[in-house]
Amino acid sequence: MGFSKTASVIFDVDGVIVDVSQSYHYAIKNTAEYFLKREVPIEEVRRIKFSRGINNDWLATLEVIREFGGNASLEDIIEVFNELYRSLRDKERLILEREFFERLKALDIPLGIVTGRPREDLFYLFEKYELLPYFECIVDEDTIEQEELRKPHPYALHLCVESLGVEKGIYVGDSLADWLMVRDYRRLYEKPLTYIHVGERIVPEGVRFTSPLNLFEALQEALQNL
Ligand SMILES: [Mg+2]
Helix, strand or coil, rough: CCCCEEEEEECCECCEEEEEECHHHHHHHHHHHHHCCCCCHEEEEEHHHHCCCCHHHHHHHHHHHHCCCCCCCCCHHHHHHHHHHHHHHCCCCHHHHHHHHHHHHHCCEEEEEEECCHHHHHHHHHCCCCCHCCCCCCCCCCCCCCHHCCCCCCCHHHHHHHHHCCCCEEEECCCCCHHHHHHHHHHHHHCCCEEEEECCCCCCCEEECCCHHHHHHHHHHHHHHH
């Protein structure tokens, strides 16, 4: 099929490539409970995480703590969170397997990652499942020195698009922060980028997908329409 080689597909990681419902979501919950000294329902954690445009899970944890009437310093949150997350990370399971990226690579499309996941945690996952060879560009939480330019700032996306050397593309995300990043990217850099959304409809645009097969078809269609 004749897709333009000036197009790429860029992925968010958590909730798109890997299911973090048993890892990061519980790291937020358990960390918040540690500081609040009371139980926080997991549904409340997910509601706050997905609907408020917060990309970073440490900040999402702070938001949960505040929502339940508590407070803590970000420094203390990070320390507790990281320890809890590392005890949970082997519960993560791939949503998109190697075969999926194999098929996409067969279309001759350069692939990228723009994620808020810290590098150590990203490499732990991608090495475990041998995903690293599929991506020409990875922008993680540690790639950009200036904190204010990291995801969800559109510069993170811009950096990835530029280093892939493409003119246009697709971003696949699963949160309000993902969509806001794409929207701001279009405004700031005045370049086209199609957004595809996974999960609950909490953003005003984007094709939803519910299975990898479904996503592959949505991507093929979007690539043809670029
Ligand atoms: Mg995500």
